[in-house]
Amino acid sequence: MTDPRENRRCNKILALLPRFIENDFTPEESAEIRDHLSSCPTCQTEYESMSRLLDTLDSLPSVGVPASFKDAVMRHIPPSRTPRKP
Amino acid sequence: MPQRVLTDGEVIRTVLDGDTEAFGGLVERYQKGLVTYIFHMVHNYEEALELSQEVFIKAFESLRRYDGQYKFSTWLYKIASNHTIDHLRRQKMSTTSIQERQDNPDLPDLHLESATLSPHDAYKNKMLLVQVQKALEDLPPSYRELILLRHFSFRSYEEMAKITGMPIGTVKNRIFRARQILMERLQDFR
Numbered sequence: 001m002t003d004p005r006e007n008r009r010c011n012k013i014l015a016l017l018p019r020f021i022e023n024d025f026t027p028e029e030s031a032e033i034r035d036h037l038s039s040c041p042t043c044q045t046e047y048e049s050m051s052r053l054l055d056t057l058d059s060l061p062s063v064g065v066p067a068s069f070k071d072a073v074m075r076h077i078p079p080s081r082t083p084r085k086p
Numbered sequence: 087m088p089q090r091v092l093t094d095g096e097v098i099r100t101v102l103d104g105d106t107e108a109f110g111g112l113v114e115r116y117q118k119g120l121v122t123y124i125f126h127m128v129h130n131y132e133e134a135l136e137l138s139q140e141v142f143i144k145a146f147e148s149l150r151r152y153d154g155q156y157k158f159s160t161w162l163y164k165i166a167s168n169h170t171i172d173h174l175r176r177q178k179m180s181t182t183s184i185q186e187r188q189d190n191p192d193l194p195d196l197h198l199e200s201a202t203l204s205p206h207d208a209y210k211n212k213m214l215l216v217q218v219q220k221a222l223e224d225l226p227p228s229y230r231e232l233i234l235l236r237h238f239s240f241r242s243y244e245e246m247a248k249i250t251g252m253p254i255g256t257v258k259n260r261i262f263r264a265r266q267i268l269m270e271r272l273q274d275f276r
Contacts, residue, residue, distance in 0.1 A: 057238075
């Protein structure tokens with residue numbers, strides 16, 4: 001049977017994971033979370049899943065822009081008042 | 087001798103001095119990031135192009151009000167954020183879902199770019215992207231916006247606060263919550 005205290009501890013750690021991943025804690029707080037992760041496979045798995053999600057979000061490809069995009073914008077911009085510098 | 091690339095501030099001064107064509111340099115510099123950001127907000131490529139165009143035109147029209155103490159890109163994204171959220175409000179979130187687009191071969195391709203991936207990895211990435219986009223689409227716009235600013239535009243929390251007009255603490259809490267929601271919805275990551 002699962003220890004309710006351990007359950008509460010896991011819930012607390014899981015709630016802190018998003019901030020932990022962003023290094024938003026003091027070194028002491030981070031060390032406490034790391035200690036728990038090293039001894040709790042469930043929380044460790046959750047941590048790895050979230051890290052993978054963030055890595056994926058960070059590496060998603062850009063959307064292409066048609067070559068005509070700039071010209072389409074510039075058609076709405078009044079012409080220059082001064083001659084362009086070479 | 088190669089010409090030095092002008093900073094955003096220098097380009098803006100040139101534009102304000104009357105050389106309006108120089109504004110094209112700013113469009114070139116930010117079009118890709120802006121179209122990507124707006125595309126992931128509205129989930130419609132043609133709309134994203136149109137809205138991005140409108141954002142650049144608004145930025146040009148307001149350029150005299152630009153405060154040089156902020157990065158130009160932060161200011162530009164603030165305009166984009168307001169414009170896109172207004173658009174979504176007007177539309178009342180009646181956007182076409184990713185699944186509907188996949189099921190409809192007549193709709194345009196997403197024009198996704200991938201420079202370095204093998205065809206297999208590119209395919210996997212695209213499938214993953216569809217999953218992530220679906221999950222993003224289901225997020226409330228205010229959460230979705232923060233995820234995009236952080237992960238697609240790589241904005242700092244300070245910049246995100248300036249762009250959205252929210253306190254930094256709220257920005258952080260919301261983005262953490264948004265990630266938790268995404269985690270719950272993306273079973274394949276588990």
